[in-house]
Amino acid sequence: MLFDFTQEQLMIRDMVRDFTAKEVEPRDKWMDENGFDHELHKKLCDAGLMGVHLPEQYGGADGDAITSAIVIHELAKGSASTALFVDAHWLAADIILYHGTEKQKSKYLPMAAAGKIFAFGLTESSAGSDAAGIKSQAVKDGDTWVLNGGKAWITNSGVADVYIILAKTQPELGNKGISAFIVEEGTEGLKIGKKEDKMGMRGTCTTELSFDNIRLPASAMVGAENSGFKIAMMALDGARISVGAIAAGLAEHAMTIAKHYANERTTFGKPIAKHQGIMFKFADMAAHIEATTLMTYNVARMKAEGKRHTLEAAMAKLFGSEMCTKTCMECIQVLGGYGYSKEYHVERLARDAKLLEIGEGTSEILRMLIGATILAK
Amino acid sequence: MKILVFIKQVPDTINVRIDPKTGNLDRTGLKGVINPFDNNALEAALKIKEETGAAITVVSMGPPQTEESLRIALAMGCDEAVILCAKELGGADTLATGYTLASAVKKIGDYDLLLFGRHAVDADTGQCGPIVAEFLNLPQITFATSIKVEENHVICERDFDDYIQKVKVKLPAVVTVCAEINEPRYPSPLGIMKAMKKPLITWTHEDMGCDTERIGKNGSPSIVREIFEPEHTQKDTIMFSGETDEIAKSIVDLLEQQHLI
Numbered sequence: 001m002l003f004d005f006t007q008e009q010l011m012i013r014d015m016v017r018d019f020t021a022k023e024v025e026p027r028d029k030w031m032d033e034n035g036f037d038h039e040l041h042k043k044l045c046d047a048g049l050m051g052v053h054l055p056e057q058y059g060g061a062d063g064d065a066i067t068s069a070i071v072i073h074e075l076a077k078g079s080a081s082t083a084l085f086v087d088a089h090w091l092a093a094d095i096i097l098y099h100g101t102e103k104q105k106s107k108y109l110p111m112a113a114a115g116k117i118f119a120f121g122l123t124e125s126s127a128g129s130d131a132a133g134i135k136s137q138a139v140k141d142g143d144t145w146v147l148n149g150g151k152a153w154i155t156n157s158g159v160a161d162v163y164i165i166l167a168k169t170q171p172e173l174g175n176k177g178i179s180a181f182i183v184e185e186g187t188e189g190l191k192i193g194k195k196e197d198k199m200g201m202r203g204t205c206t207t208e209l210s211f212d213n214i215r216l217p218a219s220a221m222v223g224a225e226n227s228g229f230k231i232a233m234m235a236l237d238g239a240r241i242s243v244g245a246i247a248a249g250l251a252e253h254a255m256t257i258a259k260h261y262a263n264e265r266t267t268f269g270k271p272i273a274k275h276q277g278i279m280f281k282f283a284d285m286a287a288h289i290e291a292t293t294l295m296t297y298n299v300a301r302m303k304a305e306g307k308r309h310t311l312e313a314a315m316a317k318l319f320g321s322e323m324c325t326k327t328c329m330e331c332i333q334v335l336g337g338y339g340y341s342k343e344y345h346v347e348r349l350a351r352d353a354k355l356l357e358i359g360e361g362t363s364e365i366l367r368m369l370i371g372a373t374i375l376a377k
Numbered sequence: 378m379k380i381l382v383f384i385k386q387v388p389d390t391i392n393v394r395i396d397p398k399t400g401n402l403d404r405t406g407l408k409g410v411i412n413p414f415d416n417n418a419l420e421a422a423l424k425i426k427e428e429t430g431a432a433i434t435v436v437s438m439g440p441p442q443t444e445e446s447l448r449i450a451l452a453m454g455c456d457e458a459v460i461l462c463a464k465e466l467g468g469a470d471t472l473a474t475g476y477t478l479a480s481a482v483k484k485i486g487d488y489d490l491l492l493f494g495r496h497a498v499d500a501d502t503g504q505c506g507p508i509v510a511e512f513l514n515l516p517q518i519t520f521a522t523s524i525k526v527e528e529n530h531v532i533c534e535r536d537f538d539d540y541i542q543k544v545k546v547k548l549p550a551v552v553t554v555c556a557e558i559n560e561p562r563y564p565s566p567l568g569i570m571k572a573m574k575k576p577l578i579t580w581t582h583e584d585m586g587c588d589t590e591r592i593g594k595n596g597s598p599s600i601v602r603e604i605f606e607p608e609h610t611q612k613d614t615i616m617f618s619g620e621t622d623e624i625a626k627s628i629v630d631l632l633e634q635q636h637l638i
Binding site: 007008011012015018019046047048049052056060061062063067071 | 562563564568569572
């Protein structure tokens with residue numbers, strides 16, 4: 001590692017590692033078959049893991065970005081779905097943390113720390129990568145905003161208690177005319193739509209949302225009017241660190257399963273781990289996981305030090321997510337026919353991995369961001 | 378109310394070996410964890426604290442790395458920790474350990490309830506709690522599966538084959554607890570952050586005024602000669618087949634024939 005964890009971070013790492021082994025990993029297959037695990041959510045709350053990075057005054061543990069990355073990384077080693085659930089919860093809560101008024105922070109951050117579920121709503125059915133193309137609109141009516149439109153592919157929607165919704169408040173300004181709003185579950189006009197039947201990450205709940213003349217007070221806006229796009233992009237910088245951490249943890253999980261298999265399965269008179277063709281696969285996987293881990297914690301350190309980290313976070317997500325998919329597919333190959341069976345877990349991990357290349361900034365968008373930044377330097 | 382909880386750091390694996398020179402466990406390279414039953418004792422104390430506002434001191438005798446386990450206990454919610462640590466305390470059997478722990482209790486002075494796990498998983502004796510009770514002339518309840526504090530008494534249940542015994546004892550008292558008593562909490566991240574700032578005191582045998590003839594190897598009348606896994610010999614194997622009822626009847630018939638039941 002480029003730096004040492006503090007004693008507190010090591011203890012938190014060990015606690016989450018223990019929690020993951022006992023409470024999270026044994027449930028991952030069940031979640032893949034049955035969906036969101038409310039019981040596990042309660043255990044996460046009881047263990048104090050829902051608000052690790054939130055300030056203590058709001059019920060959090062005052063952890064920094066490195067501590068958050070440790071929690072996500074360790075959870076992902078048992079269940080990528082669980083790590084993604086916490087990542088998406090923090091993505092939304094962070095918008096209030098960094099841009100909310102004191103009144104909004106005092107109300108909502110203790111809820112997030114206690115385990116009320118938050119969800120971040122930017123993507124729509126016709127606007128994902130082209131975030132400025134969203135059509136949800138909030139129109140001022142006296143002291144109230146009236147919100148209409150809808151969202152798609154929102155992680156934690158359907159189980160969330162609080163949504164952060166991005167909507168156009170001045171459509172003619174494009175991405176400079178978007179604002180962020182807090183919409184609580186149960187608000188009149190908020191409808192939970194179709195639940196997505198996803199390829200992977202099936203332990204998270206992902207639905208459509210529709211907004212039918214939702215009336216929101218002025219106090220529901222987070223940050224300045226028309227600053228929503230900037231707020232969202234800053235929040236995604238932090239979330240991309242989490243994706244790097246998920247990628248590193250998920251890939252390591254897959255490699256561990258493949259390693260045990262390779263050391264036991266024999267062909268041509270010896271364990272397949274002794275065949276160079278298999279050895280080379282593990283060499284590449286291990287090196288790529290190490291690289292992703294180092295990149296991720298480096299970006300986390302930059303964020304903890306208050307440094308701008310947009311470029312580095314994008315790199316960690318781009319590299320880590322693509323590495324993770326390749327690693328999981330390679331692990332299926334190591335297990336051969338057994339890798340193709342649901343009984344041996346790696347196929348589920350490969351299905352989970354693919355999402356990391358898509359959500360919170362597709363690899364293509366990240367390549368645009370990184371390429372443009374590097375070429376402008 | 379003041380609760381003292383006694384914990385032991387044990388190796389996190391069954392693959393331990395004995396140091397042939399000292400005859401003691403070779404703990405080098407092994408990660409230490411809180412003895413699982415001591416986690417139950419901690420949780421029992423923490424639940425009483427939540428109900429009564431009791432103060433909890435966690436105590437452990439061991440080498441310096443025992444501090445890691447004490448910090449975890451502080452992170453779970455204990456208020457202060459005491460580590461009993463000195464070279465002279467090493468190599469102690471249960472009698473010497475019990476004497477040392479009792480000496481620590483006398484130095485602490487003010488206590489109502491002393492909690493132990495039923496036994497340590499590395500040694501399996503279950504003797505330290507009862508020995509401490511005897512040295513301090515305190516009533517003891519062992520193998521408790523429930524615990525409740527009522528005024529100045531503690532009420533516990535103890536499971537037997539055919540019945541449950543309910544025991545009520547006046548405080549101060551010693552209680553050793555079983556795993557069935559509760560589900561220990563994980564130390565929360567906030568608890569971990571606060572644990573570093575809580576007091577952790579180190580006492581040697583001199584601080585406690587111990588008789589050096591009664592501590593460590595000096596004070597241990599028993600020696601562990603050897604710990605080994607017994608040989609499993611393959612004897613005659615009889616396979617039963619048929620429906621479950623038929624198999625059960627066949628097993629019972631065989632055991633009766635062999636006068637085992």
